[in-house]
Amino acid sequence: GQQLNQSPQSMFIQEGEDVSMNCTSSSIFNTWLWYKQEPGEGPVLLIALYKAGELTSNGRLTAQFGITRKDSFLNISASIPSDVGIYFCAGQSNNAGNMLTFGGGTRLMVKP
Amino acid sequence: GAVVSQHPSRVICKSGTSVKIECRSLDFQATTMFWYRQFPKQSLMLMATSNEGSKATYEQGVEKDKFLINHASLTLSTLTVTSAHPEDSSFYICSGRGQQDQPQHFGDGTRLSIL
Numbered sequence: 001g002q003q004l005n006q007s008p009q010s011m012f013i014q015e016g017e018d019v020s021m022n023c024t025s026s027s028i029f030n031t032w033l034w035y036k037q038e039p040g041e042g043p044v045l046l047i048a049l050y051k052a053g054e055l056t057s058n059g060r061l062t063a064q065f066g067i068t069r070k071d072s073f074l075n076i077s078a079s080i081p082s083d084v085g086i087y088f089c090a091g092q093s094n095n096a097g098n099m100l101t102f103g104g105g106t107r108l109m110v111k112p
Numbered sequence: 113g114a115v116v117s118q119h120p121s122r123v124i125c126k127s128g129t130s131v132k133i134e135c136r137s138l139d140f141q142a143t144t145m146f147w148y149r150q151f152p153k154q155s156l157m158l159m160a161t162s163n164e165g166s167k168a169t170y171e172q173g174v175e176k177d178k179f180l181i182n183h184a185s186l187t188l189s190t191l192t193v194t195s196a197h198p199e200d201s202s203f204y205i206c207s208g209r210g211q212q213d214q215p216q217h218f219g220d221g222t223r224l225s226i227l
Contacts, residue, residue: 030213031213031215033215035218040220040223042116042118042218042221045216045217048215097161098209098213099161100146100158100216102155102156104154105154107153
């Protein structure tokens with residue numbers, strides 16, 4: 001099946017630093033999604049990307065849909081303690097009935 | 113918008129009990145609902161997909177008689193874990209989606225603990 005490689009697996013950064021994480025795939029996706037999950041809760045949608053090359057921001061978060069449609073990155077600028085959580089990328093493909101394929105997650109820890 | 117409510121948030125019960133988890137889309141019609149299972153420090157694992165009024169489609173390795181899914185309306189899906197055993201203990205998360213090209217929105221999950 002489709003696989004998404006998400007990196008890094010974890011990051012421990014100082015408050016105020018910028019963060020970057022990415023996902024790559026061997027297959028093409030029509031949509032890339034980025035979710036954040038906090039302990040004991042479900043994932044919350046942060047950004048949805050629908051077109052190759054699309055760059056979208058949501059506050060301090062910026063994500064891009066790679067030109068090849070096989071990758072995406074998420075940047076967080078000026079991190080704050082409440083950014084702590086696990087960030088998941090997810091790809092959605094028309095060929096797979098628009099099911100989601102999830103990356104393994106990036107665990108972000110922010111030191112005040 | 114796009115809120116999904118999942119209930120209960122936590123269940124602790126004895127082995128052999130059946131447990132029902134509800135998933136409701138509060139402000140949109142969820143044509144399709146999904147049920148996931150998540151083990152500690154792992155990503156979400158899709159268990160099954162259900163379209164309103166149809167039988168659920170289960171992923172390989174998921175027992176349909178063990179995990180009963182009902183999607184009777186555009187705003188409600190239920191997952192019943194029948195005769196639960198300790199190995200069924202996990203975090204179960206549902207999601208709902210409107211149209212096919214729209215993103216999935218997730219509930220807050222249910223922590224199931226079987227003693």
